Amino acid sequence: MDEAQLRRELREAALAHRPDHARILARVERGLAAPPQASRPRPAGPRALPWSARRWTAAVAVAVAVAGVVGVGGLAVTTLEPRSVPPATATATAPPAPGPAAGAAGTIDPGSNRWWAQGDLTVTTETSVAGLVVEVRVARTAGVVSTGHWRTRPADDFTVTVTEEPGALVYRWALRPGRTVPPGRHVFAVQYNHAEGVRDASADAYTVVLTGADGGRSTLRGGFGATPAR
Template identity: 75%
Template structure:
C-alpha cells in the first residue's frame, strides 16, 4: 500500500473519531467499585553463603573506615585554628651579687651588705633582704648607693624575718656598674649567726628579659 495513502487514511480516521464519554465514565465507575487486588507475595531474598556475606561486610567496613578517617582528618586539620607562634624568652641582664656582713658591725648592731654588679643597663630592679628573726633584731635603717628618689623602699616586720625591699621606680634605669644595698639592725648582745639571712634580686633588661639571683649570708657572724 502506498505510504502517502496510509497516512491520509489514518488522519481521516482520527478526525472522524468521536469518543464515547458515557462508556468511559462507566468503566471508571466499575473500576472504583471493584475490590482491591490481593497483594503480591514478597519474594524472599536470595540466600548468600556465609563466605560471600562476610566478604561484603568486610569490604563495606573497610570503605566506611577509610571514608570516616578521611573526614576526621579533614575536620581536624582543616578546621584547627593556627596556634600562636612560639617565642623564646629573652635572656635577662647579666649580674652578680656578693652578700657580706659589714666590717663596722659590732656585738649590739649589724649591717648586711648586698654588693650588686650589673653588666648592662637595668630598667627593672627589686632587691629583697631578709634578716632572720634572731633575738633582739630591730631595724635601725637602710641605705643604697643609687639615688634615693629612684627607689621605693619598704621595711616589713614579718613573723620570721625583718624584710628590706628596694624597688626601682617606673621609667628609671640602673646603669652598669657596682651598686650596694644595705640593711641595718640591732640585735641581742653577742655574736649573731647570719647564716639564715637571705636575699633575692630580680633584674629586668630593656628587652624584657629577666634574671633572678638568690643566696644567703653563709656563716657570717656579727660582733
C-alpha cells in the same frame, strides 16, 4: 500478602522487643513483589487508585511501620560521613630573652659590733637594667630590730619598704617605672640591733630580680657570707 497481615506481623515483632532488620525488610520485599489479588466489585464512588499507586502507598505505610518497630526496640542507626580534619597548625614560640648579666654578694659590714650590725648586698650589673627588685631577709634572732637602710643609687629611684614578719625582717627596694640602673657596682645595706654578742647571720638571705629593656629577666639568690646562687 495483604496490608492487614503485614501490620499484624509487624506489631507482633514490635511486642517481642527484638527487631530483626533483615527479616523485616525481607517481608517487605516479598509483600511488594506479590501480584494483586482479585477483589470483589466496589460500589461506585471515587476512582480507585491504580495498582502502582496502591503499591507505593503500601510501601510508605510499611516504611512507617518499620520505623515504629525500630523505635519500640530502642535501636538507632547513625551513618557518619567521613570528614577531613584540617592539619594542626604549628605555632612557633620564641625562646624567652636572656636576662641582664649581673652578679650579687652579701656580707656583714666590718663596722658591725656586739649590739648592732649592717648587712651589705652588692649587686654588679654589666648592662643597663630597666627593672630591679632587691629583697633582703634578716632572720629574727634574739633582739633583732630594724634601725635603718640605705643604697648607693638615688633614693627617688626606688620604693622602699620594711616589713616585720614572724620569722624575718624583710627589706625591699623596687625600681620605679621609667627609671634605669646603669652598668656598675651598687650597694643595698640593711641595719638592725640584736642581742649582745656575735650574731649568727647564716639564716639571712637575699633575692635580686633584674629585667632588661627587652623584657628578659634574671634572678640572683644567696646569703650573707655564702656563695650566691644564680
